Structures are given as structure tokens and as C-alpha cells.
Amino acid sequence: MPLKMYKSGESTSPKIKHIIGIAAGKGGVGKSTVTVNLAYALKSMGYKVGVMDTDIYGPSIRKMLPEDRFPEQAGQNIIPALCQGIRMISMAYFRKENEASVVRAPIANGVITQFIKNVDWGDLDYLLIDFPPGTGDIQLTLCQQANLSGAIMVTTPQQVAVMDVRKAMHMFEQVKIPIIGVVENMSYYFHRQTGEELHLFGKGGGKSLADETGVPFLGCIPIDPQLCQSGDTGRSLFAEQEEKSTTVKRFLEISKQVVDHVDLLTENAKSFMKSFELQWKEMPNV
Numbered sequence: 001m002p003l004k005m006y007k008s009g010e011s012t013s014p015k016i017k018h019i020i021g022i023a024a025g026k027g028g029v030g031k032s033t034v035t036v037n038l039a040y041a042l043k044s045m046g047y048k049v050g051v052m053d054t055d056i057y058g059p060s061i062r063k064m065l066p067e068d069r070f071p072e073q074a075g076q077n078i079i080p081a082l083c084q085g086i087r088m089i090s091m092a093y094f095r096k097e098n099e100a101s102v103v104r105a106p107i108a109n110g111v112i113t114q115f116i117k118n119v120d121w122g123d124l125d126y127l128l129i130d131f132p133p134g135t136g137d138i139q140l141t142l143c144q145q146a147n148l149s150g151a152i153m154v155t156t157p158q159q160v161a162v163m164d165v166r167k168a169m170h171m172f173e174q175v176k177i178p179i180i181g182v183v184e185n186m187s188y189y190f191h192r193q194t195g196e197e198l199h200l201f202g203k204g205g206g207k208s209l210a211d212e213t214g215v216p217f218l219g220c221i222p223i224d225p226q227l228c229q230s231g232d233t234g235r236s237l238f239a240e241q242e243e244k245s246t247t248v249k250r251f252l253e254i255s256k257q258v259v260d261h262v263d264l265l266t267e268n269a270k271s272f273m274k275s276f277e278l279q280w281k282e283m284p285n286v
């Protein structure tokens with residue numbers, strides 16, 4: 001499908017309750033895997049969910065979350081794809097499968113702006129935005145234009161990952177976007193024969209990052225070959241497993257925490273607005 005460049009207008013989707021960024025700064029820590037599985041989890045909890053893949057140069061969500069219905073062009077707007085009941089948009093729909101996105105930064109930014117302004121999501125409870133790695137131009141555009149309720153930070157326990165995630169948290173702090181919490185991915189591998197948890201990438205990095213920065217720790221996801229496989233086949237672990245695996249349970253627990261923390265952030269923002277209004281009314285006339 002050709003992607004036409006439109007003049008950016010107002011958001012076509014004023015009916016999205018919460019927009020959440022899933023970010024890390026670091027590449028390969030599992031942002032897209034966490035995004036897709038949080039989407040499945042929130043959907044299984046009865047919420048209306050959308051996913052925006054903002055990785056222009058390496059979009060992977062379409063593989064992980066294949067479509068039942070393609071996106072469509074409707075006048076100036078794009079109707080997102082429908083993937084197992086989850087609405088989704090990705091650069092992967094606008095180029096051939098094995099074709100690289102060779103575009104300069106301003107074009108990539110233009111595409112992101114279109115994803116923000118011109119996708120008609122309809123009613124959504126949660127729109128999850130999968131951030132690309134790094135803290136560059138696209139990430140800043142998303143922070144400034146996407147009207148995020150907050151961001152979920154994904155890290156592995158490894159110090160090298162934690163270091164980059166800390167930097168990305170600083171970026172969100174600078175643009176005044178609250179951090180909903182930290183998810184530690186690839187926390188350990190459960191060895192069935194010995195019953196041991198093997199900490200292949202170190203231990204406790206996510207929890208200590210959350211404690212150090214004063215944000216909630218949302219939970220750990222183990223290294224799970226089935227999760228990896230589910231990303232490759234596009235088949236949801238939530239649909240396939242009658243008895244829920246530890247991984248599925250963890251995603252459900254994390255989603256419940258996300259729902260609670262986002263509600264709290266929204267309440268805090270509302271009461272801040274109220275107190276701000278009161279202070280304003282009490283200002284003497286000068």
C-alpha cells in the first residue's frame with residue numbers, strides 16, 4: 001500500500017482512553033515482545049486495544065501479530081489492520097516484506113506524525129506504542145506529539161541494558177512524561193530437570209533500577225522459548241494454552257498493575273488540574 005504524505009491535522013482518534021509508550025533506549029531487550037503480549041493480556045481482560053509499531057527501520061510487530069484484515073485507506077485516514085481483535089499499524093504495511101526502509105530521518109518522522117494524526121483507531125481503552133531503540137528524533141517526536149499517558153520501560157537484568165534504559169528514563173523525565181513502571185524481561189531461565197532458576201543475564205537489574213528511580217516495579221518475564229516461538233509464528237500463547245504458563249500469568253499480572261498505575265496517574269493529573277484551578281481563582285487582582 002503506498003503511503004501518501006498528508007498535511008497533519010488533529011488526532012482522528014479522540015476516543016483513546018490511554019496511550020502508553022513501551023520503550024527501553026536499548027535494542028533487543030524485548031520491547032516488541034512485551035508490547036504484543038501486553039496487548040494480548042489487556043485484550044483477554046476485556047479491553048479494546050491497539051498497537052502502533054513505530055520502528056520504521058525494523059518493524060517486527062507484523063510478524064509477531066499477523067493480520068486478519070489489512071489496513072485500509074479511508075480518505076485522509078488509515079484504518080488500522082485487525083489482528084486477533086487487536087488494531088495495529090506498522091511501517092511493515094507500506095513496503096515489501098524483505099525490502100529495507102531506506103528513508104532519511106525527516107521522512108521517518110513524517111511517517112510517525114501520520115501514524116499519530118491520521119490513523120482512525122475508533123474507540124480504544126489502550127493504545128500501546130512500541131518505541132524503536134535509542135533516544136533520537138523519532139522517540140522525541142512520539143514524546144511530544146503522541147499525548148502519552150506514560151511509558152513502560154523494558155530492561156533485561158544486565159547492567160549494560162539497565163544503563164541505557166536509565167538514559168531513556170531521563171529522556172521521558174525531560175519531556176515530562178511519567179514512567180508507569182519497569183518490566184524486567186529475560187529475567188531467568190527455569191531449568192525443568194533441576195527446578196533451578198538460571199540467571200543468564202544477571203539478577204535484579206530491573207528491580208534495582210525501579211527502586212533507584214522511584215518508579216513501580218511491574219514484574220519479571222522469564223526467558224521462555226515458547227514466547228520466542230510465538231513471536232516467530234504469530235500465534236498467541238494466550239489463545240493456545242489452556243493451562244496458563246508462568247509467562248502468560250506474568251503478563252496478566254503486569255497488565256493488571258499497568259491498569260492500576262495508569263488509573264492512578266490519570267487521577268493524579270486530574271486532581272493537579274483541579275488544585276491548579278483553585279490556586280488560580282484565589283489569585284488577587286493586580
Ligand SMILES: Nc1ncnc2c1ncn2[C@@H]1O[C@H](COP(=O)(O)OP(=O)(O)OP(=O)(O)O)[C@@H](O)[C@H]1O
Pocket residue numbers: 024026027028029030031032033034055058060132133185186221222223224225227228229231232
Ligand atoms: N522473555 C523472552 N524469552 C525468550 N525470547 C525472548 C523473550 N523476550 C524477547 N525474546 C526474543 O528476543 C528477541 C528480541 O525481542 P524483541 O524483538 O521483542 O526486542 P526489541 O527490544 O523490540 O528489539 P528492537 O530493539 O530490535 O526493536 C526476539 O527474537 C524475541 O523473540
Ligand SMILES: [Mg+2]
Pocket residue numbers: 031032033055060130
Ligand atoms: Mg522491537
